[in-house]
Amino acid sequence: xxxxxxxxxxxxxxxxxxxxxxxxxxxxxxxxxxxxxxxxxxxxxxxxxxxxxxxxxxxxxxxxxxxxxxxxxxxxxxxxxxxxxxxxxxxxxxxxxxxxxxxxxxxxxxxxxxxxxxxxxxxxxxxxxxxxxxxxxxxxxxxxxxxxxxxxxxxxxxxxxxxxxxxxxxxxxxxxxxxxxxxxxxxxxxxxxxxxxxxxxxxxxxxxxxxxxxxxxxxxxxxxxxxxxxxxxxxxxxxxxxxxxxxxxxxxxxxxxxxxxxxxxxxxxxxxxxxxxxxxxxxxxxxxxxxxxxxxxxxxxxxxxxxxxxxxxxxxxxxxxxxxxxxxxxxxxxxxxxxxxxxxxxxxxxxxxxxxxxxxxxxxxxxxxxxxxxxxxxxxxxxxxxxxxxxxxxxxxxxxxxxxxxxxxxxxxxxxxxxxxxxxxxxxxxxxxxx
Numbered sequence: 001x002x003x004x005x006x007x008x009x010x011x012x013x014x015x016x017x018x019x020x021x022x023x024x025x026x027x028x029x030x031x032x033x034x035x036x037x038x039x040x041x042x043x044x045x046x047x048x049x050x051x052x053x054x055x056x057x058x059x060x061x062x063x064x065x066x067x068x069x070x071x072x073x074x075x076x077x078x079x080x081x082x083x084x085x086x087x088x089x090x091x092x093x094x095x096x097x098x099x100x101x102x103x104x105x106x107x108x109x110x111x112x113x114x115x116x117x118x119x120x121x122x123x124x125x126x127x128x129x130x131x132x133x134x135x136x137x138x139x140x141x142x143x144x145x146x147x148x149x150x151x152x153x154x155x156x157x158x159x160x161x162x163x164x165x166x167x168x169x170x171x172x173x174x175x176x177x178x179x180x181x182x183x184x185x186x187x188x189x190x191x192x193x194x195x196x197x198x199x200x201x202x203x204x205x206x207x208x209x210x211x212x213x214x215x216x217x218x219x220x221x222x223x224x225x226x227x228x229x230x231x232x233x234x235x236x237x238x239x240x241x242x243x244x245x246x247x248x249x250x251x252x253x254x255x256x257x258x259x260x261x262x263x264x265x266x267x268x269x270x271x272x273x274x275x276x277x278x279x280x281x282x283x284x285x286x287x288x289x290x291x292x293x294x295x296x297x298x299x300x301x302x303x304x305x306x307x308x309x310x311x312x313x314x315x316x317x318x319x320x321x322x323x324x325x326x327x328x329x330x331x332x333x334x335x336x337x338x339x340x341x342x343x344x345x346x347x348x349x350x351x352x353x354x355x356x357x358x359x360x361x362x363x364x365x366x367x368x369x370x371x372x373x374x375x376x377x378x379x380x381x382x383x384x385x386x387x388x389x390x391x392x393x394x395x396x397x398x399x400x401x402x403x404x405x406x407x408x409x410x411x412x413x414x415x416x417x418x419x420x421x422x423x424x425x426x427x428x429x430x431x432x433x434x435x
Contacts, residue, residue: 021137028133033156034186036156039382044163048176053110064383088136088200092133097192099123136200161280162284241357248374250405254402254403255343259340260382260386262336263276266333279333279336282334307353315407318399319400
């Protein structure tokens with residue numbers, strides 16, 4: 001029997017004056033704030049580290065991409081433990097402490113290999129262990145799920161708005177090595193310590209989703225599905241699935257690659273680090289606004305139309321800086337807002353594609369097959385764009401490559417057709433096995 005359904009004292013989470021699910025949202029916001037904030041930290045500290053250690057852009061940003069790739073490998077192994085009652089809390093705590101240790105050690109690095117292992121491999125494992133805070137939000141909310149997810153995902157934009165100026169000031173006052181020590185302290189505050197307050201689902205503390213007042217032991221009839229839903233096998237046998245997989249992957253190239261390289265892009269244009277870091281503030285404000293603006297559109301119009309509009313905008317906005325002469329100084333920083341208005345919406349909206357085209361019943365299994373390619377592209381974006389810059393001596397080639405990827409995503413979405421409804425004679429065992 002779940003805790004809180006007995007005659008003993010009610011859990012303290014149940015006695016709070018507000019629904020404990022909002023605590024979970026705040027913890028998830030902290031997780032995204034610090035997790036994505038490390039991308040901005042890496043882009044800020046890349047410049048003084050390259051000057052001191054003689055590294056190139058591609059070597060440094062390979063570690064950032066490897067962080068994402070490591071998470072892709074680790075996630076399937078830790079995923080089942082997140083469904084256990086105490087698993088989510090223990091994994092997040094372990095991930096937070098691992099993150100703290102890796103950042104402490106980065107302050108002592110001397111070689112590229114050391115940084116790659118600490119930031120890319122160890123940090124990637126830590127980040128994967130901490131993702132549970134975001135994963136469990138749908139368990140705490142049903143009616144308010146959209147609002148809860150939007151608030152939690154705003155942490156990334158908030159990090160871009162807050163952290164750059166702080167990190168630049170720390171670098172000037174203490175140096176980049178002390179800067180990584182400060183990040184280790186922040187990792188404890190924003191990722192390790194909050195993990196102890198995580199709970200898997202509301203029923204574990206005698207509550208119901210959304211804070212509904214019904215007693216947990218009261219029977220609740222699940223709603224009947226009225227939409228056609230595809231199984232994983234059915235979806236994979238449609239042309240639509242593979243076209244969407246390609247669209248999601250190529251649209252993601254700029255989603256992580258552009259923010260990570262934004263500061264370096266402006267330094268290449270002759271700006272000092274302080275001025276260039278301001279671009280991330282513009283980015284952060286636009287990224288937060290984009291989540292709610294494009295989400296508002298998605299609630300009122302067909303998702304395909306909204307994604308076409310978003311990718312068309314992104315394909316034009318990403319290379320826009322190439323039209324601005326290098327002699328133009330601070331006004332060019334508004335380009336950060338153009339990038340943020342695309343990236344801030346693309347990441348949350350592309351997760352909705354699978355349910356929109358294949359139904360909700362088996363969306364986890366279907367997206368589990370379709371998302372890895374996009375996740376690899378998302379993680380590889382910083383390295384690919386930095387590599388293009390090192391190879392050509394300018395960011396123009398990387399920007400055009402990212403814009404071409406978004407244009408390809410637009411073409412895929414434009415020509416893709418909704419799949420035919422699944423046939424009723426599909427084996428029921430297959431349907432049950434992919435829920």
